[in-house]
Amino acid sequence: MQASRSEGASDPAERDAHRPDIGGDAHDRDAHAHDRDAHAHDRDAHDRHLVGPNDHDPGVPDAEDPGQHAIVIRGLRKTYRRGRVAAVSDLDLTVPRGGVHAFLGPNGSGKTTTLRMLLGLTRADAGTMTILGTPVPDGLPDVIDRVGAIVEQPKLFPTMSGRDNLVVLGRGIGLPRQRVDAVIDQVGLGPRAKDLVHGYSLGMRQRLAIAATLLKDPEVLIFDEPTNGLDPAGMHEVRVTLRGLAEAGRTVVISSHLLAEVQQVADTVSIIGRGRLLREGTVAELLTSSGRVQVRVRPVEDAARALTDAGYMVALDGSDRVTVSHPDAAPRPDAIARTLGEAGLWPTELIRATPSLEDVFLALTAREHLTATSGQGIVFPGDPSGAREGAA
């Protein structure tokens, strides 16, 4: 594994101390040190947990054979500040082999913590994790050469050329120079490879970091927020690079909260909120199953009742419109019209609305947040799961 600054540190305490940007204030670091102590006490119990494939969920194919997936996580948990901050709570995650998988969640939802646990950079409190079928963190030495990752800002030497940076890294792990040229080509840095890194744009630096992870030709690539801080051109460069890597047969896992960006590059997605899985599937499935129909009808309350009685979910926004969704599949306008007609109600307008990934994400994560903080049933316009509570 290359290119992540922390990965060279083998002692867990030292690795955590290198964490530059999360919980970075002194207060948090102290709290974190306490956490480490507390966790050291129950490491035996923890190690018993992290020994192999999930055995709680026998019906799920990956539970039977995690080897058929790039990454399988079950029941993963991590708390900080002596249990007061739950960063990850019983998280389940399945990343298929091949393609780009986006790991999505709002700020603070536990993405980085999850990736760090997966890579052995911080310890889980409970749960099982496998990479390419190998239980981690115990089996990391067996699988580490098949994984490349960037979870923190990689260290590049700005006064050296991009190529020389890679030569130094390659030499350190005994790779021939030809391998450096190959990875430069793979990320499209060729024409600028001999320029000094301090003249590189952020997008070029990120592609250089990605090139460094490719030196050992890994099957699985894990990038935490790879387009963070990039301008649209930089994002485009990185997106093209990620797509190219996936098309060459690798599994690329990216964490992100840039939804429009992800929609253009990902094949599969998992969305988390407050450390829990909210939804996973292909981008196409997620968008199709989240389709809605907007119906203009009066009186809206009667329409909402008729539709919820028929198994639909309905959100009201105070106008004469209802937004209708269904738990299993996108609702059909003709079926909605029939249901309303049977109740003696006549819609004046039915518009099929296809959500963006951002709509799906916002609906899922907003509901998660507000339900957790208020404990009330809430109607979110367009949020299928919240809608029934409000309309019923």
Ligand SMILES: Nc1ncnc2c1ncn2[C@@H]1O[C@H](COP(=O)(O)OP(=O)(O)OP(=O)(O)O)[C@@H](O)[C@H]1O
């Ligand atoms: N070392 C730490 N000490 C204390 N709390 C922490 C530490 N690391 C993370 N947390 C807390 O755990 C939660 C999850 O953080 P994490 O960084 O994993 O989320 P994230 O989804 O990656 O967020 P972002 O998108 O902002 O990077 C947050 O509440 C965060 O403040």
